[in-house]
Amino acid sequence: MLSNPPTLQPFNPSTQHHSINCNGKLVQLDTPKIMGILNLTPDSFSDGGKFNSEKSALKHAEKLLKEGAEIIDIGPQSTRPHAEFLSSKQEIERIGSIISQIKEEFPQALISLDTFYSETVTFGFNEGVDIINDISGGQFDPKMFDTAAETKLPYILMHVNPSYETMHDKIKFEDITLQVNRYFSKKTSELLEKGVKDIILDPGFGFGKTVEDQMKMIGETKYLGFDKFPLLIGISRKSFIYKPLGKSPMDINEETQKLHMKVLEQGARILRVHDVAEAAHTIRQFCEKNKKR
Numbered sequence: 001m002l003s004n005p006p007t008l009q010p011f012n013p014s015t016q017h018h019s020i021n022c023n024g025k026l027v028q029l030d031t032p033k034i035m036g037i038l039n040l041t042p043d044s045f046s047d048g049g050k051f052n053s054e055k056s057a058l059k060h061a062e063k064l065l066k067e068g069a070e071i072i073d074i075g076p077q078s079t080r081p082h083a084e085f086l087s088s089k090q091e092i093e094r095i096g097s098i099i100s101q102i103k104e105e106f107p108q109a110l111i112s113l114d115t116f117y118s119e120t121v122t123f124g125f126n127e128g129v130d131i132i133n134d135i136s137g138g139q140f141d142p143k144m145f146d147t148a149a150e151t152k153l154p155y156i157l158m159h160v161n162p163s164y165e166t167m168h169d170k171i172k173f174e175d176i177t178l179q180v181n182r183y184f185s186k187k188t189s190e191l192l193e194k195g196v197k198d199i200i201l202d203p204g205f206g207f208g209k210t211v212e213d214q215m216k217m218i219g220e221t222k223y224l225g226f227d228k229f230p231l232l233i234g235i236s237r238k239s240f241i242y243k244p245l246g247k248s249p250m251d252i253n254e255e256t257q258k259l260h261m262k263v264l265e266q267g268a269r270i271l272r273v274h275d276v277a278e279a280a281h282t283i284r285q286f287c288e289k290n291k292k293r
Contacts, residue, residue, distance in 0.1 A: 018230040018269055020154040020198045022110050022130035027070075029230050029269040032283050035071040035112065036064030036276045037236065040094050041078040054098050061102050065109055068280030071131065072102060073272060074124075075114035079135055079207075081168045088117035095120075099127035112156065116140040116164075118147035125151045131200075132156065135207070137187050140164050145194045154198035155191060156232055159183050161208040169208050176213040177220045180204075184225055200270065201225040206238040214240040218259055222266035233263045234272035236279075257282045 018029040027033075038061055061072050076091040078084070086094070099111055112131035113124040118141050121132055133156040138144040140163070148155045159180045161167045173179045180203050188199055203217050203224055217224065218235075225231050235241065237249035241256060257278055260271055264286045273279040 020131075020200065020230065021152075022154060023128075025110075025130070027110065031287065032264055032268065033071060033270050034069045034276055034279050034283065035073045035232070035234075035270050035272040036061075036067075036069030037073050037075065037272060037274050038064065039075045039078070040098065041075060041083075054096060054101065057098050058101055058105060061106065061109070064276050065106055067276035068283075069109075069276045071110045071112055071270070073112045073114050073133055074099065074129075076120070077115065079167070085164070088115075088119040091115060091117060091120045092123045095123070095127075097127075099124060099129055103128040116144065118143035121147050121151065125153065129153070133202075134158065135160055135167075135204070136164070137183070138190070145191055145196065148191070149195040152197070154200055155196050156200045156202050157184065157187050157191065158202040158207070159204035167207055170210055171208055172210055173213055176209065176216055177223050180217070180224060181226065184229075188229065199229045200232050201229045202232045202234060202272075205233070205235045206240065209240075211240045211244060214238075218262055221263045221268060227267070230269040231263075231267060232270040232272055233260070233268045235259055235263075236271075236273040236275065253278050261286060 020027050020029065038057060040057060064072060074095065076094040077086045102109060102111060110130040111128065112133045113121065113129045114133040114135070115121060116134050116136035121144070131154045132148050132151070134144055135158045136144070137157055137160055139160070161169055161171065184201055191199055201224065205214055205217070221231070221233070235256060237252070241259070242249050242252045245252065245255065253275055260279060260282045264283065271279050
């Protein structure tokens, strides 16, 4: 833990002009982007088993893109509590040729790969992925940061507890925003030293945090990440929203979109979502509001 955490500065929309280099394609993030979730898993908490064949996965990727996603986030392994643990070899087998098929069918689509294995990243890079989405912050595989540097792909750095076994252990932090920023400061320094140039920050909603701390992060999104790196928010169908309401993950769209608007107003650049059409509508509303200011 750093003894002197970075000074918290609120998001300033007039100074934030983020972009990321995805395999030579410069992607501007002045307008927020949607990352559509494509789970290839049979056991994900809300859509497990729906898209774990290549035909159904390709069809769902098309739906996500038509509804407004610019990034497809491919997840070969569920990271919900008590999910089946897969090796990198099993992840690669599950992915098969879906990355190259999506690239061939939809060349304009950006693909991120949701994995904490460097070996899976190498496979995905050779298949054509554009972004690395590592929930572990390099903590589950010591080779991850080096591999990210070798690929030169943008790297999504998520805040999470330090091991696979403890990633869902609930911890009540004295100040969740300060803790997350300390973590981001340490990890971004390591990544930059390795040569990773494009870093996206994910505060890790749904991973080892209390409901109260997650709502605090929603309210303090503007202080996350020191306004230096683009911020990704992934709250889609998360239990900190639906459990206190006594609802199911599928029945909280209205509440989720209100929270999406809150984080967009505080500088979020990417929304990682299951329900793309609804998120696209929220982003359009956000952009319209900002035009009138």
